[in-house]
Amino acid sequence: MLYPILVLINFVVGSIPFSLLLGKMFFRIDIRNFGEDRNPGPANAFKAEGLILGIPSLILDYLKGAVPLYFFISKFSLNPFIFVILSIAPILGHMFTPFLKFRGGKGITTTFGVWSALTLWKVPTFLGSIFLFFLIIKQFFKEKISDRLIIVTASVLLVVFVFFQFRDPKLTYVSILNSILLIFGQYKEEF
Helix, strand or coil: CHHHHHHHHHHHHHHCCHHHHHHHHHHCCCHHHHCCCCCCCHHHHHHHHCHHHHHHHHHHHHHHHHHHHHHHHHHCCCCHHHHHHHHHHHHHHHHCCHHHCCCCCCCHHHHHHHHHHHHCCHHHHHHHHHHHHHHHHHHHCCCCCCHHHHHHHHHHHHHHHHHHHHCCHHHHHHHHHHHHHHHHHHHHHHC
């Protein structure tokens, strides 16, 4: 009975739309009105109020993926199936939050939190390097590179990196499911 409770807690914590809540509480705005995608995540918090709203939103979305998961995997002996489900739960919660009629964010910041809990700095640094590379390409070479292409590329490279770096089936399954969710997150508004 303990495992379903842990998964539920991780899902519910992941479901908290911090960016939206902070925008409404401190600025009396709905950040979903500031982006084309109506996303309740940190990207639109930055668009709405800049760093003053964007940074706390980013930190809280990161922490909701990292803190509960790190605590649970440190304190409990988890079988591989529960490990994978528990690791994906906050990302699912963020993307399909019941607090917003299952229309949440894209899961990118929460993904960084989850991988920090699972691998400390290794996977977040790798993913951050990919995003930084594309940011440099976009800025310095004025190339038209879509956000979707960046996320799809990063998602595929995530699976490859985790597979070869860790050789751990549990982490590989988490990376595959995480990548599927991130790619779906880029297209979910079209469904």
